[in-house]
Amino acid sequence: MARTARRLRTTRPIPRRTLLLGSAVAAVGAGTAACSRVTSGNSLDRLRSQGTVRLGIAGEVPYGYVDEQGEFTGEAPELAKVIFKRLGIGRVQPVATDFASLIPGLNSQQFDIVSAGMYINKERCEQVIFSDPEYQMLDSFVVRKGNPLNVRSYEDAVRAKARFATATGYAQLDYAVAAGYPEKDVVILQDQVAGLNAVESGRVDVFAATALTARLVVEKSRRAEATAPFSAVVDGEKKIDGGGFAFRPTDHDLRDAFNAEIHKMKKSGELFRIMRRFGFTQAEMTTLTAEELCR
Known part of the structure; x- marks a missing residue:
């Protein structure tokens, strides 16, 4: 998961309430991790007995984050709240960490599940097991208004010699490198808000993200826009x-029970009703499976 890319510092303040919540959650997660290491053969039964499931989140809108009111939300946590209640687990507890620490934190039992809309790919499938995806997604660039370099793909950005940025843990780094960017030349930022700030100020020409992340972050910007979605x-x-x-790779029973509920929600339309609150469109609903994406 580690990347060797240079970082562009940001000074965006984090609301005190968010900081306090993240610290408190992390402390609780650390305190309960030792208990969870004593596992039964059936992880679903264990969590039902505990009455609580701990969700790893990474503070990315709209996937899993703490909002300005200090509330724990996002498409993945809101789905988790519904599904785990139906599985007999009444309480979900967020554990805040950075994106690159999600899989290590899961496998070291700091939390029970990663609830962050994480892309499913071959590298990650060698470390964890995934539910079938709740969404599919193309990419997009945050650029200055009018898209002065006319970049609409990674190849365009390489040809234009655009100053290129993405965020910690984003798959877009790999796509930029595949298109021809030296990894050392890609600027790695904290998140999409830092990316927007960098584009607006002219420090970078392009910030690469998911199409949904890009279109949400530029909604109120007067100086930046999102390009049309495209496939890397x-x-x-x-x-x-x-x-x-x-x-975790040992938690097949938990994953399978979760998957069964996801498929019921897809069939009934309930999944989309939850997802569209966070900016997802019908075009981003999917019938892809984790097995397909792991290949």
Whole structure:
């Protein structure tokens, strides 16, 4: 997961309430981790007995985050609240961490599940098991108004010699490198808000993100816009990514029960009703499976 890219510092203040919540949650997660290491053969039964499931989140809108009112929300946490209640687990507890620490934190039992809309790919599938994805996603760039460099793909950005940025843990770094960017030349920022600030100020020309992240972050900007969604091309093939929940490799029973509920929600339309509150469109609903994405 580690990347060797240079970082552009940001000074965006984090609301005190968010900081306090993240610290408190992390402390609780650390305190309860020792208990969870004593596991039964059936992780679903264990969590039902505990009455609480701990969700790893990474503070990315709209996937999993703490809002300005200090409330724990996002498409993945809201789905988790519904599904785990139906599975007999009444309480979900957020554990805040940075994106790159989600899989290590899951496997070291700091939390029970990654609830962050994480892209499912071959590298991650070697470390965890995934639910089937709740969404599929293309990419987009945040650029200055009018898109002065006319960049609409990673290849365009390489040809234009655009100063290129993305965020910690984003798959877009790999896509930029596949298109020809030296990894050392990609600026790694904290999140999409830092990316917007960098584009607006002229420090970078392009910030790469998911299409949904890009269109949400520029909604109120007067100086930046999002490009039309596009597919990254890797080894000559167009990529369509999908995001899902990650589970420890031993927790097949928990993953399978969760998957069953996801499929019921897809069939009934309930999944989309939850997802569209966070900016997802019908075009971003998917029938892809984790098995397909892991390949």
